[in-house]
Amino acid sequence: MKRFEHAGLILGSHFQPIYSLAHRRTVGVEALLRAEQNQLPLSPAEAFYAMVSPERRHGLDLAVSQAHVQHFAALEHSHPHWLFLNVDAASLSRPERAMALANTIREAGLQPGNVVLEVLEHVLEVDEALIEGVNLLKKAGFLIAIDDFGVGHSNLDRVCQLEPDLVKFDKDLLRSAVSQPRTRNLLSRLVRLMHEIGALVVEEGIETENDVLVALESGCDLVQGYYVARPSASPDADDIITKRLDSRWDELMVRDLLKRKITRRQIELARQAFVQSAISLMQGTPFDQAATPMLAMPDVIRCFLLDSEGRQIGRNLNSRHNTIASSLKFAPLADTTGAVWSRRAYFQHAIDQPGVLYMSEPYLSMTDTRSCVTLSMAIEIDEAMHVLCADVLAPRVHSSHG
The missing domain is CATH 3.30.450.20 (PAS domain)
Structure with missing residues (x-):
């Protein structure tokens, strides 16, 4: 894998599959930063924290996006895949920064329609500048995802204002749904609400068999997590992932049949x-x-x-x-x-x-x-x-x- 350097950091990529329950195949991968400084690993948060100004964070954001795109291009896919990129909100808050991000991705060799730009929901301050930046990227052909919905002070108004193509539910929402029947019902309703808004739903944090069952019951569109596949420079192929999930699907079908019989x-x-x-x-x-x-x-x-x-x-x-x-x-x-x-x-x-x-x-x-x-x-x-x-x-x- 090609090495990228920026501001004294070595920028590497791992990819975690995002799997469609309906299609029974991977439809995208999320790019996760693997950074090093002086041969010591840095978390993404540490890498960005080291960039003290918005301009330097934006510069790192562009460099990371370029690295991810070129590493993604080296992967082999049997079907079209989206590349999910985490972007700093500062890269969207000004039109010129948004277009710089778009140009960097294009120049690295990827078409906008193949890229989903993820922004953390709880750090968003929705104003006219952010909406303008998001709309510019949408018009250029990029898809927009709101990440970690359901954590902290989640705000449906922000979702409605930005009109994302996808919403990624925070893993704590899934944890709560696994253990509490009321939250499980709420999760299904939130999925339907996002569908009414016009967004597909990704449920993150799928780590156990029970998580898979709750995700299936909720009606979500896509799933992501360690039980599906761990992040890797060479992520698991579909034949491995599908075999892992099929047994849970069969269990759900049996349980649904029992439920229908009891209900009738x-x-x-x-x-x-x-x-x-x-x-x-x-x-x-x-x-x-x-x-x-x-x-x-x-x-x-x-x-x-x-x-x-x-x-x-x-x-x-x-x-x-x-x-x-x-x-x-x-x-x-x-x-x-x-x-x-x-x-x-x-x-x-x-x-x-x-x-x-x-x-x-x-x-x-x-x-x-x-x-x-x-x-x-x-x-x-x-x-x-x-x-x-x-x-x-x-x-x-x-x-x-x-």
Whole structure:
């Protein structure tokens, strides 16, 4: 590998594969600086810290980018690859610096469309100069990634302002998701949010089998970490990486199949009881008696009745076996008599299709903050349209990583 020198530093490159779960192959590599001074290794932070002024840091940034590009060109790829380059925010904060970076990469022999420029999210101070620099690089054909999203004071507003092509989630976000079910759900929602913004998601820090499973479940696009492949001057080939990940993929498929079977059985029993309660109501049975079949189901939390405008009639009928000890904490929200649920999907779908049973997507119940789905159906009671509703605990399967 060719040696590069700058300001007394020897600049080397290691590359860590970034792998597409859908394509089952490496689609890019992140270039990681391996610097030496006086034959002693320096971390990237130490190397840049030695450059005391923004101008010197920018000069080092250009030299490092040039070294990485030329080292990357020496690698063999069977498919097109992106080169992910970490760049100092100072290199983007002025248009002339941004263009100097673009020219350095081009002159080193790489087209902009093959390069993803990574900027640390928590060091960004988004102002007009930075936005101008980023936009110049985008127009030149470079892709932009925000790195370490989720660490410190992460700000969605910064993501929206810069409109990155990719967002790399911080490894601590993954660590938290592996150990905490709520964070695991949040991780999936954050992935969907980034997709809505228009960015692909890279999950970093994949170091264990459980990390792989959580990443797969989250719906992220790309993964990176020691379990996938370690950084190296000659990174692992796809046949090695894919074999390593396939066993985790197979495990997830088996678990998802089990989850679907449990979900279908659980929901089908609730649907049967729901229809039985709806028929009783239409036949004139009082609500508290008609709801008995539903409330006897082990996963049903509560039943409630709405008028044709979505206003709740009377109180919730709560299941005794699904009362939670923390319910007192949410006492101010417990009485829903007269509450208006007309904006909820379970009301709108039911009222649009009377007699058709609807099941909502899982959501957080406002009454006790549990994850649930709501079954609903518009039925006629005493010649007036009503909507019968039942909250059911969202199906869960115990996994090996929680």
